[in-house]
Amino acid sequence: xxxxxxxxxxFPRWPLWKDIGVKADKDPGKSSGIGYNAFHMDLVNGTxxxxxxxxxxxxPDPLGGGRSILLSDTHAAVARLSEGTRTLLAESAYHYGTFxxxxxxxxxxxxxxxxxxxxxxxxxSPGKGFVRFTAKMLERSELxxxxxxxxxxxxxxxxxxxxxFMLQAGDYLVVNQRRFLxxxxxxxxxxxxxxxxxxxxxxxxxxxxxxxxxxxA
Ligand SMILES: O=C(O)CCC(=O)C(=O)O
Ligand SMILES: [Fe+2]
Numbered sequence: 001x002x003x004x005x006x007x008x009x010x011f012p013r014w015p016l017w018k019d020i021g022v023k024a025d026k027d028p029g030k031s032s033g034i035g036y037n038a039f040h041m042d043l044v045n046g047t048x049x050x051x052x053x054x055x056x057x058x059x060p061d062p063l064g065g066g067r068s069i070l071l072s073d074t075h076a077a078v079a080r081l082s083e084g085t086r087t088l089l090a091e092s093a094y095h096y097g098t099f100x101x102x103x104x105x106x107x108x109x110x111x112x113x114x115x116x117x118x119x120x121x122x123x124x125s126p127g128k129g130f131v132r133f134t135a136k137m138l139e140r141s142e143l144x145x146x147x148x149x150x151x152x153x154x155x156x157x158x159x160x161x162x163x164x165f166m167l168q169a170g171d172y173l174v175v176n177q178r179r180f181l182x183x184x185x186x187x188x189x190x191x192x193x194x195x196x197x198x199x200x201x202x203x204x205x206x207x208x209x210x211x212x213x214x215x216x217a
Pocket of ligand 2: 041042053
């Protein structure tokens, strides 16, 4: 991957390849949880989210759940919205999650705009700033009624371009965060009957685009 972009670790406490196992007692909607991990951008509340998030599948869920979800194209979905909705999405009125002990992803962005019109994009995707979206904020963040409604409208457009597929052992998913969002369907019930060492396991690596890279679209 170092040929494509620069691997880095936003989490100083974790190794470069962060493992995502299965913890039956964790918040089911989060990384390593057993439930639906709603579609999102990683590090959505940093001023400089990773350009790419990548997931290497070491072991799929032996019980058959946990398909990966990909949604595209975020900019095409935005273009289908009304100007009024886009104006609301461009306001700094959204927030999600905590920002703690992170490295190389900028400052905490709170509140943030979903459409960041000040973001010039990356060298490979000029004019394509991040669409800072996480479906988790629809459930977990307090938003004004108008901003929540706009975010829901965008979510409805985004799911038009949703696909789900099972990562098999050895499969490697590379997600350009300027064009795609990602998530995970719930794992199959009964995870507590599976020994921890046999449960689904992914390794996650983040990448930063090179400043001189004109081909990373
Ligand atoms: O479990 C998965 O397939 C995805 C996990 C994820 O999106 C994350 O940890 O950021
Ligand atoms: Fe993620």
